[in-house]
Amino acid sequence: MATTEGKRKRIRWAPERPYVPPKGPLIWFRNDAGPGSTYAARLARKIAREQMKELNLDDRELSLSLVTDEEIRRINKEWRQKDKHTDVLTFPLHINVGSMGDIVISLPTARRQAEEGGWTLEKELRRLIAHGLIHSLGYDHVKIEEAWRMAAAERRLLGENGMVGWAYDTVFPQRKRPVRPKPKK
DSSP: OOOOTTOOOOOOOOOOOOOOOOSSOEEEEEEOSOTTOHHHHHHHHHHHHHHHHHTTOTTOEEEEEEEOHHHHHHHHHHHHOOOSOOSEEEEEOOSOTTEEEEEEEEHHHHHHHHHHHTSOHHHHHHHHHHHHHHHHTTOOOSSHHHHHHHHHHHHHHHSSOOHHHHHHHHHOTTOOOOOOOOOOO
């Protein structure tokens, strides 16, 4: 019987290397959507990273959370005084230039909307994350003119209508894009 007593294991020490930060945007991710949400979590991180690169936001940070309907309703009530659940909430952070802010997505609502729309969960997450990122950049859809600008930004990012464009095309199919008055000479 062979023993290892008396033998010393040789340890090789690697030279100390400087810290190299990861390339691309930094995404702080939280998955509180419950069981069965691992695939969606992987998709959401991948989509957010791709869209941030597309928007040239490689040097920015983003907080992205997947939550349940109950949690998003609680957040909506606490921060927006609206006691109802929604699909996505965005909290832009204008103080720190390096951070985009927080995007919170209700995964059960995203799954329902994907099923009702007849498309995949991946496509729905793309729409929701794009909507949140564009809100973080300062776009809004309260007034019709702002909504057209936001819809155009979503269209550029997604290559098709996003949430705002789809909603306004459905509600106002006969309405044409507002025309800016020509400047007087």
